[in-house]
Amino acid sequence: MVQGKARAILHIDMDAFFVSVELLTRPELVGKQVIVGFPGERSVVLSASYECRALGVKSAMPMSVAMRMAPHAVIIKPTHSLYSAYSARIMEIFRDITPLVEQLSVDEAFLDVTGSIRRLGPPEAIGQMIRARLRNELGLPASVGLAASKFVAKVASTGAKPNGMLVIRPEQTLSYLHTLPVGALWGVGAKTAGVLREMGITTVAQLAQTPRDTLSRKLGATGIHLHNLAWGLDDRSVETEREEKSIGAEETFTTDLWDEAALRREILHLGHRVAARLREAGKVAGVVALKLRYSDFSTLSRSRTLPVPSNAAGDLVGAAEGLLEKLGTRPQAVRLVGIRAEKLGHAGGGMQLSIDPRDDNWRAAEATMDLIRSRFPAGALRPASLLDHGQNEKKPGQPS
């Protein structure tokens, strides 16, 4: 909703972020077809250079399809630690401009620069300044959208790609939005687009002209939300604080798995990964969820509330194994297994009490493992039950 003095919201989105970071150390690949992702059969494209995108390659596309579309592309395995490091430097630059930064992911954020105008000049100039700093200080291209609301700013940055800036003034909002397909709206994916198509709606303009009741009947609250967006109504503010609501880990096997023991080993492995991340974040889990995906891609999840919130791997693994047992025999081979910690609380507020002294020993052992992990490379330490087992189930290049 644009009322009174219009806000100045920037949405900044790095261009082909993973690829751009990799090219910093491989300048010979600039201007070439480059894909970041695992070359394995079951992986997907994480990021593609614009030279690849011109051939139809997109993020999240199966790697096998991408390689067919761009057979000469150079494939680079991802270096997530590097992307995190650059992400931190990008966010530093943003916070140098304004404290009102809402980080959406490693490579994009909203900035409310309404209060920075007196100090730094008009928002257009601030946007260009940020792009220049990203380019000069980090060597990374970014696209910027400027509008009076988060949603329109995001749409604008998409329209600005690659390496550009698009300003949508309040009075231009509707004429711009109504030129777009419904898929441009945040929250319209393949399914919702399909429902809308069946209703004869393929553009934002058509969506805007559809009665709210009709949309509500078909799509529930989503329909009302989309109708608001189609009229440019979005008064959400830039949120600087965000608390994690869940922490999880999952693994897709190179070949689908029937072997019970191998499945349990993976659950043990994932449980330790999740528990370590919980401890690192100073959190405890109130609920543990187990996720299985079968050969036919059908997915099921089961969850269990822990008697006492915990961040000990033993507790997470125990709950996940209990859920697995409750499922009984599996109708198909398993393609993916995952564990997620939910209903997170702060660790330490109420230290877990246990009647079993062995629990304290385990917790002490896990705290020691955290310490060793922090000083030595990842993967140097793992539970004994994971040694010399199950290596063939892992995807190539995946840490274990």
Place this chain on the structure above:
DNA sequence: TCTGGGGTCCTTCATCCT
């Protein structure tokens, strides 16, 4: 073409409690 891994949010259904 055949689908990763990390998340968030929403809807629906079941269960418990008053």
Place this chain on the structure above:
DNA sequence: TCTGAGGATGAAGGACCC
């Protein structure tokens, strides 16, 4: 003691995003 309504909560699944 039985029954039904309605709210709160938990569990499961789906859709979506990057």
